Amino acid sequence: MTKLDRRTAAVHPVDHIAHSHRLRWPEALPWLLIAATYLLFPSYLALGSQVLIMVLFALSLDLVLGYAGIVTLGHAAFFGLGAYTAGLLAAHGWSEPISALFAAAVVAGAFGAASGAIILRTSGLTLLMLTLAVVSLLAEAANKADSITGGADGLQGIVINPLLGRFDFDLYGRTAYLYCAAVLLVMWYVVRRLVHSPFGRSLTGIRENRLRMHAIGAPVRRRLVTAYAIGAAVAGVAGALQAQTTQFVALNVISFHLSAAVLIILIFGGAGRLYGAFVGAPIYMVAQDMLSRLDPVYWFFWVGLLLVLVVLFARGGILGCVDGVRRRWP
Amino acid sequence: MTSPALETRRLSKSFGALVVTNEVDFKLERGARHALIGPNGAGKTTFINLITGRIPHSAGCVLLDGEDVSALPQEARVKRGLGRTFQINTLFPDLSVLENVVMAVSERQGRGGDLFRPAGSRRDIIDEAYDLLERLRLADDALRPVRTIAYGRQRLVEIAIALGLKPKVLLLDEPAAGVPSAETALILDVMAELPAEMAVLIIEHDMDLVFRFARRITVLVQGAVLTEGSPAEILADPRVREVYLGERRHD
Amino acid sequence: MSQFLPALVSILFHGLAYAMVLYLAAVGLSVTMGLMGFANLAHGVFAMAGGYLTITLMAALGVGFLPALAVAILAVAAASVVLERTLYARLYTASEIDQVLFTIGLVYMATAAATFFWGPSPQHLALPAALQGDIPLVGRQFPTYRAFVIVMGFATALGLWAGIERTRFGAMIRAAVDNRAMARSVGIDTDRLFSLTFALGGGLAALGGGIGAEILSIHPAYAIEHLVYFLIVVAVGGMGSIRGPFFAALLLGIGDTACKYLFPEIGAVFIYIALFILLLWRPAGLFGRA
Ligand SMILES: Nc1ncnc2c1ncn2[C@@H]1O[C@H](COP(=O)(O)OP(=O)(O)O)[C@@H](O)[C@H]1O
Ligand SMILES: [Mg+2]
Numbered sequence: 044m045t046k047l048d049r050r051t052a053a054v055h056p057v058d059h060i061a062h063s064h065r066l067r068w069p070e071a072l073p074w075l076l077i078a079a080t081y082l083l084f085p086s087y088l089a090l091g092s093q094v095l096i097m098v099l100f101a102l103s104l105d106l107v108l109g110y111a112g113i114v115t116l117g118h119a120a121f122f123g124l125g126a127y128t129a130g131l132l133a134a135h136g137w138s139e140p141i142s143a144l145f146a147a148a149v150v151a152g153a154f155g156a157a158s159g160a161i162i163l164r165t166s167g168l169t170l171l172m173l174t175l176a177v178v179s180l181l182a183e184a185a186n187k188a189d190s191i192t193g194g195a196d197g198l199q200g201i202v203i204n205p206l207l208g209r210f211d212f213d214l215y216g217r218t219a220y221l222y223c224a225a226v227l228l229v230m231w232y233v234v235r236r237l238v239h240s241p242f243g244r245s246l247t248g249i250r251e252n253r254l255r256m257h258a259i260g261a262p263v264r265r266r267l268v269t270a271y272a273i274g275a276a277v278a279g280v281a282g283a284l285q286a287q288t289t290q291f292v293a294l295n296v297i298s299f300h301l302s303a304a305v306l307i308i309l310i311f312g313g314a315g316r317l318y319g320a321f322v323g324a325p326i327y328m329v330a331q332d333m334l335s336r337l338d339p340v341y342w343f344f345w346v347g348l349l350l351v352l353v354v355l356f357a358r359g360g361i362l363g364c365v366d367g368v369r370r371r372w373p
Numbered sequence: 374m375t376s377p378a379l380e381t382r383r384l385s386k387s388f389g390a391l392v393v394t395n396e397v398d399f400k401l402e403r404g405a406r407h408a409l410i411g412p413n414g415a416g417k418t419t420f421i422n423l424i425t426g427r428i429p430h431s432a433g434c435v436l437l438d439g440e441d442v443s444a445l446p447q448e449a450r451v452k453r454g455l456g457r458t459f460q461i462n463t464l465f466p467d468l469s470v471l472e473n474v475v476m477a478v479s480e481r482q483g484r485g486g487d488l489f490r491p492a493g494s495r496r497d498i499i500d501e502a503y504d505l506l507e508r509l510r511l512a513d514d515a516l517r518p519v520r521t522i523a524y525g526r527q528r529l530v531e532i533a534i535a536l537g538l539k540p541k542v543l544l545l546d547e548p549a550a551g552v553p554s555a556e557t558a559l560i561l562d563v564m565a566e567l568p569a570e571m572a573v574l575i576i577e578h579d580m581d582l583v584f585r586f587a588r589r590i591t592v593l594v595q596g597a598v599l600t601e602g603s604p605a606e607i608l609a610d611p612r613v614r615e616v617y618l619g620e621r622r623h624d
Numbered sequence: 625m626s627q628f629l630p631a632l633v634s635i636l637f638h639g640l641a642y643a644m645v646l647y648l649a650a651v652g653l654s655v656t657m658g659l660m661g662f663a664n665l666a667h668g669v670f671a672m673a674g675g676y677l678t679i680t681l682m683a684a685l686g687v688g689f690l691p692a693l694a695v696a697i698l699a700v701a702a703a704s705v706v707l708e709r710t711l712y713a714r715l716y717t718a719s720e721i722d723q724v725l726f727t728i729g730l731v732y733m734a735t736a737a738a739t740f741f742w743g744p745s746p747q748h749l750a751l752p753a754a755l756q757g758d759i760p761l762v763g764r765q766f767p768t769y770r771a772f773v774i775v776m777g778f779a780t781a782l783g784l785w786a787g788i789e790r791t792r793f794g795a796m797i798r799a800a801v802d803n804r805a806m807a808r809s810v811g812i813d814t815d816r817l818f819s820l821t822f823a824l825g826g827g828l829a830a831l832g833g834g835i836g837a838e839i840l841s842i843h844p845a846y847a848i849e850h851l852v853y854f855l856i857v858v859a860v861g862g863m864g865s866i867r868g869p870f871f872a873a874l875l876l877g878i879g880d881t882a883c884k885y886l887f888p889e890i891g892a893v894f895i896y897i898a899l900f901i902l903l904l905w906r907p908a909g910l911f912g913r914a
Pocket of ligand 2: 417418460
């Protein structure tokens with residue numbers, strides 16, 4: 044018997060499962076770091092907000108890819124839909140931010156449900172192509188509808204009211220940072236509940252063995268479409284945050300590159316673990332911020348190389364490696 | 374007059390030009406202990422896949438409890454009491470043994486789609502799954518990831534998952550395949566303890582196991598029913614011998 | 625009516641030329657996908673490399689168009705074998721997401737390398753005199769270059785068909801697409817088959833990238849920009865099929881040209897919607913098996 048077995052054997056197996064959703068202390072770590080960043084790096088809060096938004100975006104992808112196992116190149120479609128929804132509302136006089144988040148979630152979620160119901164009938168390369176086709180379709184539509192979206196110039200004229208009618212979005216990005224952190228906290232709680240629910244477990248089941256899930260009577264496609272739609276709604280919220288905190292929406296919110304970037308963030312951090320997003324996003328965003336002062340060409344090269352190396356040598360990402368180390372030296 | 378638990382009428386399947394199931398008429402009575410035997414490639418697994426709806430049939434129909442379920446998807450047939458195991462382990466390899474079974478129990482109780490309540494809060498489901506593990510002598514491995522336990526014990530998890538569905542009709546596809554002969558006794562024990570009212574159809578190559586378990590045997594050759602009868606009748610049937618002796622020589 | 629017919633002919637002509645480039649660039653992907661189940665999103669890099677090599681050989685070394693094309697095809701085919709043996713082969717059994725990330729990584733590196741060596745702007749293919757200008761066809765003038773691309777595309781497709789149907793190599797590919805384990809058990813060296821197929825697919829893509837350089841212009845984002853169309857050709861055609869991608873490319877090339885010509889505002893959107901409907905109807909593609 045290894046050490047690990049002996050440690051867990053002390054708890055009755057039924058209790059072990061029954062308690063698996065309880066909060067553990069390392070889960071407080073991200074929130075402590077988010078709070079510490081606010082206190083220690085007041086001049087980096089604009090970047091900090093961007094990081095928090097990417098954490099949320101990657102978290103939404105974790106539900107779709109990490110848990111449900113849907114490989115998608117089109118997740119930016121939902122981020123972009125959320126961004127345009129919030130941006131357009133604010134540009135047309137609906138300046139209250141929180142209700143706009145809900146609107147973004149509904150629009151992105153509905154689109155996720157509708158497109159998911161169509162494309163999740165397929166699998167493999169065809170599904171991959173269709174996720175990419177959805178993002179290309181939306182990008183094309185946003186580009187052509189420039190009278191509405193501002194096209195290549197971007198959507199301008201976004202006006203956001205003070206948060207809760209009291210807190211102005213200040214020049215230093217303090218309000219924006221705290222706003223993003225609060226929304227992330229709420230969404231993290233929702234996603235965490237989801238992955239520990241029977242529904243979330245069944246997504247893991249579908250990822251691990253779809254055939255078996257069919258054979259125990261699970262409505263597999265409906266579960267996948269539901270997960271896809273929820274993931275889309277959360278991504279929509281992330282997009283809306285981006286539109287509100289930067290008060291600008293550019294066409295590149297709906298692109299292959301953003302889809303790929305969020306995929307890379309999640310895989311670097313570690314997919315299917317709920318916290319991969321919290322690890323991957325800060326590293327990626329800070330590295331990008333530092334390296335983009337160089338030529339962006341080099342950025343692409345290093346990201347590409349790192350991807351190749353991660354796949355060849357470090358599957359499971361950073362958290363996967365941490366797990367591996369902990370298993371060896373418990 | 375009560376209808377059989379499971380019935381197929383002229384059930385057929387072809388892959389392109391290859392006819393794999395050829396107008397099979399078959400009845401599985403309530404509480405049956407029935408074996409389906411036949412050489413490799415006879416179409417036994419395909420027959421089960423057609424019954425469960427895993428692959429679409431080409432012609433004929435499947436009846437559960439006298440009701441035509443041919444048009445229903447797999448999950449609807451499971452809901453009507455059809456459970457199965459797979460010839461090749463079809464488990465959740467990274468989940469623990471207990472979680473594998475919890476998944477099945479939770480689906481049977483219609484809780485698999487619950488979005489917000491933690492899975493762990495349904496103690497009754499976990500307890501039921503754990504009881505099953507105890508019945509199948511798997512409790513010691515409850516928390517181990519399935520991929521880390523011995524193959525023979527993984528075969529038991531296959532059965533445990535199927536039993537977690539409390540099926541009225543249980544289809545076992547070579548439950549002892551790949552299990553060292555010393556351990557098949559355990560599988561036989563488990564099968565002997567199955568509830569009497571459950572109708573069981575087993576595909577098996579281990580003739581010893583078949584004759585100890587089955588009260589009725591159907592022989593399938595090249596997709597068609599060669600004969601059906603009691604174990605004694607099957608043993609005495611020269612055609613069956615021919616099929617099997619021919620098969621043995623290849624082995 | 626007098627407006628309609630010339631427009632139709634023009635759409636068909638340009639659509640055909642476009643379709644041939646798509647076909648050449650993507651057919652290798654269909655075969656490797658069907659054969660090895662490998663989601664190679666970097667396939668477009670082979671086409672891009674073919675384009676860059678052809679253009680550079682002509683511009684820098686003064687090589688003629690056809691010899692430059694031939695060298696580019698051979699070079700890309702050779703490079704793809706090296707890649708296959710050293711990197712891709714390790715990932716045949718990996719999960720889909722690993723294959724996807726790995727090949728995206730390759731695309732990013734290739735994009736950066738192309739920018740580094742050739743700069744961000746598109747490279748111009750200096751057509752030989754023989755391919756410049758127009759040729760008369762059924763009483764109208766057509767660009768000679770596009771006519772050449774169409775002829776080359778059809779010729780290659782026919783050659784491939786014949787090769788797959790008639791040769792031993794083709795028979796082995798068909799057998800292995802049908803059932804890899806079976807093919808191996810009857811003594812087909814699948815590793816070698818995979819390498820050769822990869823080389824063939826890479827070479828064909830290089831051909832497409834090279835001769836199509838004035839239709840799909842050669843620039844660093846080539847492999848990403850056209851990825852979705854390459855994937856459409858493969859998925860609509862049906863994985864592992866040789867004929868499928870040809871017809872899929874025809875549909876896409878002509879359909880896309882027609883939509884963009886007739887409805888410039890919403891043309892591209894139209895194509896995607898048609899795609900969704902088509903795959904709802906036949907999820908495995910036109911020539912794929914369910
Ligand atoms: N998906 C499939 N496509 C084509 N042929 C198949 C397929 N599944 C099974 N077969 C063929 O059907 C026949 C019966 O297979 P199977 O039902 O697995 O036999 P058994 O379980 O009796 O050994 C075999 O010849 C097999 O090759
Ligand atoms: Mg079988």
